[in-house]
Amino acid sequence: MILDNNKRNPSSITPSEITPREIFENRRQFIKNAGLGLAAGALSTSLLSQAATVVGGDTKGDGVLIGRANAKKQVAKTGNTQKLPAFKKTSYGADEKLTKYEDVTTYNNYYEFGTDKSDPAIHSTLFKPRPWTISIEGEVKKAKTISIEDFLKLAPLEERIYRMRCVEGWSMVIPWVGLPLASLVKWAEPTGNAKYIEFISANDTLTMPGVRVPVLDWPYVEGLRMDEATHPLTLLAVGLYGEVLPNQNGAPVRLVTPWKYGFKGAKSIVKIRFVEKMPVTTWVKAGPSEYGFYANVNPFVDHPRWTQSSEKRIGAGLFAGRIKTKMFNGYDEVGQMYAGLDLRKHF
Ligand SMILES: Nc1nc2c(c(=O)[nH]1)N[C@H]1C(S)=C(S)[C@@H](COP(=O)(O)O)O[C@H]1N2
Ligand SMILES: [Mo]
DSSP states (O other), X not given: OOTTOOXXXXXXXXXXXXXXXXXXXXXXXXXXXXXXXXXXXXXXXXXXXXXXXXXXXXXXXXXXXXXXXHHHHHHHHHOOOSOOOOEEOOSTTTTSOOOOHHHHTTSOOOGGGOSSXXXXXXXXXXXXXXXXXXXXXXXXXXXXXXXXXXXXXXXOEEEEEEEEEOTTSEEEXXXXXXXXXXXXXXXXXXXXXXXEEEEEEOOOTTTOGGGGSTTSOSSXXXXXXXXXXXXXXXXEEEEETXXXXXXXXXXXXXXXXXXXXXXXXXXXXXXXXXXXXXXXXXXXXXXXXXXXXXXXXXXXXOOSSSOSSEEEETTSOTXXXXXXXXXXXXXXGGXXXXXXXXXXXXX
């Protein structure tokens, strides 16, 4: 949503009339949270419009279904003109049933463009993923700015089909194209002091309407421990479905760590900083009791608002049951990195 896109007089309509029950209930939850002085948590719907209401802005008159329909229209209209360089196929996820392109690109969390799932597809059209540079900073020998073109030459591009599990209890299967973060780390030549890597997303008030609203502490920051960053599964994605990454999925480059909750995957990265101390990441800052630095998918540690023992596969249909969530989202090979770490405490 955009704050001024609704010319209707909100006072003539009550929220229970204009929104589905789910949104109405979430709004009440939001108001409760706001009353507690909590920063906005990852509520599943409509937070930005609620925030706008709270700060005296306009309310949005459409519901989730209309939003999704508009997002789908937008995706059908824009398409992708840019071409992705050649990439090689891999065996990752070869046996998975892919989530439809239409769902992957219209059901997004990207709060810089709004907090409804359909907002990123609709409101990211002014965002410009080219020209683009990534600034490499901190504890590295090659502290310099790299263009997206040079970045793409660091290693051959690969297609990897990964499951993605959001902390809100839904999941998708996405065919990413990208290169291992490990190749950038190697190129940057970290010093012995580099223990963690911090990823900083774009924060452009002109083209990202969501950053004008303080639902999160902008810019969006994420981080990984060095061994997680150089793990072979960790990808910097530049494409999906064999095409250039759409803006709503984090163009031109975003992080993908399939054994962690989706929020670890910082989008539209402008800075990669090598640091000695564990970064304070955006969601940890917003709610340290709800979101941890590690954020490993863990069916045994629930989030206060969402069970983590099962998940809803997006696009599976109305009558599909929930799927059992697996430890590390089924990527058992990462387990050894956490030997000796209490994953209840370090969630
Ligand atoms: N900069 C930024 N990155 C972000 C987010 C965001 O709001 N801002 N949302 C996160 C969350 S909660 C999820 S689930 C994934 C969603 O990625 P997708 O839209 O490509 O499926 O992006 C993550 N990366
Ligand atoms: Mo998420």
